[in-house]
Amino acid sequence: MLTKEKVHQLVDHMPDTFTVDDIVGEIILLQKLELAMEQIANGEGEDWENVKKEMDSW
Template identity: 60%
Template sequence: MLTKEKMHELIDHMPEVFSLGDLNDRVELMQKIEQAQKEIENGEGTDWEDFKKEMDSWLK
């Protein structure tokens, strides 16, 4: 969940001039990262070895 504090930090790290699209992209990225961190904490992430095997199958 985004908080005002996180949004302030995000905006503080943006350039002086930016588009709403740029801001939206960063907000979406933050949300995806937070979701991924929660999944990892809950043991729902993909094991590195399983990931490498899956990548190998994609590249064939």
């Protein structure tokens, strides 16, 4: 889950001028990364070797 502190840090690392689209995109990316990290911590991620095997079948 996102926190105010994480969003503040994100804004602090943005350039002095940016568009609403820029910040929304960054917040969405941050949220997706946070969710992925939670899923990995909970053992919900996919094993890399399985992913590579599946990609080879494409």
